[in-house]
Amino acid sequence: MNQHLxxxxxxxxxxxxxxxVGNKTHFCTMGAVADWVNMGDLSRMRMWLLAIAVALLxxxxxxxxxxxxxSKSIYPSPNFTWLSYLVxxxxxxxxxxxxxxxxxxxxxxVGAGNLKSxxxxxxxxxxxxxxxxxILGAFRVGVLEKATITLSTGQDLPSxxxxxxxxxxxxxxxxxxxxxxxxxxxxxxxxxHFRSTFEYTLGGVVTGLVVVGGWYVSGHxxxxxxxxxxxxxxxxxxxxGRMESFSFVSPLAYxxxxxxxxxxxxxxxxxxxASAAGxxxxxxxxxxxxxxxxxxxxxxxxxxxxxxLGGILMGFGGITALGCTIGQAISGFSTLALGSIMTFIAxxxxxxxxxxxxxxxxxxxx
Numbered sequence: 001m002n003q004h005l006x007x008x009x010x011x012x013x014x015x016x017x018x019x020x021v022g023n024k025t026h027f028c029t030m031g032a033v034a035d036w037v038n039m040g041d042l043s044r045m046r047m048w049l050l051a052i053a054v055a056l057l058x059x060x061x062x063x064x065x066x067x068x069x070x071s072k073s074i075y076p077s078p079n080f081t082w083l084s085y086l087v088x089x090x091x092x093x094x095x096x097x098x099x100x101x102x103x104x105x106x107x108x109x110v111g112a113g114n115l116k117s118x119x120x121x122x123x124x125x126x127x128x129x130x131x132x133x134x135i136l137g138a139f140r141v142g143v144l145e146k147a148t149i150t151l152s153t154g155q156d157l158p159s160x161x162x163x164x165x166x167x168x169x170x171x172x173x174x175x176x177x178x179x180x181x182x183x184x185x186x187x188x189x190x191x192x193h194f195r196s197t198f199e200y201t202l203g204g205v206v207t208g209l210v211v212v213g214g215w216y217v218s219g220h221x222x223x224x225x226x227x228x229x230x231x232x233x234x235x236x237x238x239x240x241g242r243m244e245s246f247s248f249v250s251p252l253a254y255x256x257x258x259x260x261x262x263x264x265x266x267x268x269x270x271x272x273x274a275s276a277a278g279x280x281x282x283x284x285x286x287x288x289x290x291x292x293x294x295x296x297x298x299x300x301x302x303x304x305x306x307x308x309l310g311g312i313l314m315g316f317g318g319i320t321a322l323g324c325t326i327g328q329a330i331s332g333f334s335t336l337a338l339g340s341i342m343t344f345i346a347x348x349x350x351x352x353x354x355x356x357x358x359x360x361x362x363x364x365x366x
Contacts, residue, residue, distance in 0.1 A: 003222060005269070007237040011215035011271045012178035012278035015246065018210045019108055019282025024290070025203030027051075028105045029325035030096045033351040034237050037314025038359070041198070046188040048325075049202040054183035059215050059245075059334035060177035064170060068219035072235075073243050073323060076156035077366030080172065081322075082342065083147035084140070088321025089328070089343035092249075093350020097358070099124070099310025102325040103248030106311075107276060110284025113294045119304070120311040121252060122273050125316025128253035149301045157336040176336060211331050218271055238269050245334070247319030247327025251276045321346070 021027070025047070063070045070076065085310045096102040099120045101109060106124065109117035130136040142163060153159040158172035163171075167287050199299035223243070227234035238244045239254055250274030261267045287293035318324045321343045323332050329347060332340030 002223075007217055007222040009269055009274070010221060011168050011214065011237075011274040013218065014210045014213045015275040015278025016246050016282035017287070018246070018284040019111055019279035019284075020280075021203060021206045022104065022108045022279070023112060023283040023286045024293075025199045025206075025220060027108075027203040027207060028101055028333065029329070029347075030105060030351060033093075033348055034097075034355055037352050042191065043194055043200060046191060047095060047200045048078070048329075050188045050201065051182040051202025051207035051211070053188070054205050055058045055334040056177050056208075056336070057181040058212030060173055060181075062212065062215055062219075062338075063322075065176060068223075068243065070219075070243075070335040071154060071156065071159075072219065072233075072238055073215075073245070073331075073335055074329070075332040075335045076154045076159065077337075077339075078151050078154050080149040080151050080155045080339060081145050081274075082149060083338070084320050084322070085342045086346050087144055088317045088319070088330040088349035090317070092317030092321060092324060093347040093352075094185045094354045095124075095310045095313025095315075095317055095350075096325065097273050097310070097313060097349075097351045097354040098306045100152025100307065101354040103252065103314060104246075104279060104324070104326045105281040107248060107252075108283040108332075109365050111280040111285075112287040113293045115116060115315050116296060116298055116303075116307050119298075119312075120307050122256070123308050123311030124249065124258040124315040125252035126244070128249050128319050129257060130313075131319035132250065132253060136316055137319075140316075142340050154331055155338045156308045157200070157338060165329075169359075173336070180336075197224040206301050207326075207330065209243050211326075211334060214275075214331070215243065218245065219243035222271070237268070237270050238275075239272050244271050246275055246330040247272070247318075247331055248276065248279070249315065249324050249327065253315070253319075282352045287336045317350075328356045 024339060026045060030046050032048045035041040036045050106117045106120050110121055130316045131140055153163045156174055157170045161172050162169045189195055218238060222236040224234040235243045253272045257278050258267050289312055322326060325347055328340045331345040333344060
């Protein structure tokens with residue numbers, strides 16, 4: 001098996017597992033915020049936090065072992081685009097609420113037969129591509145990314161603290177990951193209800209481990225110390241040219257591009273494209289096996305409009321913030337990048353604000 005195939009096959013396999021388990025356990029970051037805001041139930045939020053903790057501990061272990069170098073991903077970049085993180089994250093949170101789920105949940109629902117999510121997928125992908133290379137990209141680069149702080153050390157917490165304290169980055173990585181990861185796990189399992197429901201643990205642990213596996217596939221199996229064509233370090237089959245783990249905004253854009261330019265031999269199946277396909281396949285496999293697959297369409301024109309708008313906002317917000325509830329809030333968080341933590345908070349704030357608006361609008365209509 002060649003290196004490119006190994007990376008894309010690995011991405012598909014891991015995403016397949018995530019899609020199946022995500023469907024079974026109802027892993028949903030939008031649902032996690034909704035349960036918390038509307039009912040005061042933190043169970044699914046704890047599942048999301050458990051995924052973050054597992055990804056953080058596992059990824060840090062891989063980094064300290066020397067299997068991967070997390071600083072070679074996009075998240076710990078020296079360019080701290082704070083306004084992009086805040087605006088993009090907030091708008092993504094708004095969009096995932098209007099669109100009934102984030103990028104990963106959209107893929108899971110597509111696999112389960114939800115036609116509403118298929119429409120969200122298309123508009124999310126188009127908006128993401130427009131933000132990468134089109135008219136929305138001009139606004140992103142020309143306005144939002146102007147607000148940038150350059151951090152010579154990189155923006156990950158171990159590097160920042162190492163510059164101030166003189167303590168080695170490796171020691172700080174181990175201690176910070178253990179402290180944050182341990183605190184999250186303690187909070188998660190403080191709930192008796194969470195401890196007594198196996199599916200919560202299954203969803204959180206598997207999602208976290210899938211992200212860890214993604215770093216290994218892309219950052220270790222797909223790593224080239226010296227590309228024979230460029231004589232420079234490279235990572236095989238990634239759209240960014242760097243090591244990647246799971247994220248579900250730009251991969252949807254690249255999937256649409258690949259399908260539209262199928263006959264263009266310069267277009268290849270990348271890690272992101274394979275991962276998007278894997279989530280749909282895994283979710284469909286579980287839905288068919290459990291006999292829960294069913295077609296679902298829009299209720300009315302307003303329902304359609306809200307989902308279209310949600311997809312557009314997720315596409316723009318996810319690219320602007322460099323990721324989504326999986327890409328930034330789990331994959332990015334596992335690198336301890338300050339921007340990822342900021343984006344996670346902004347996404348939750350955007351989703352919570354939108355849910356409050358929806359509740360206010362519902363009471364006025366009633």
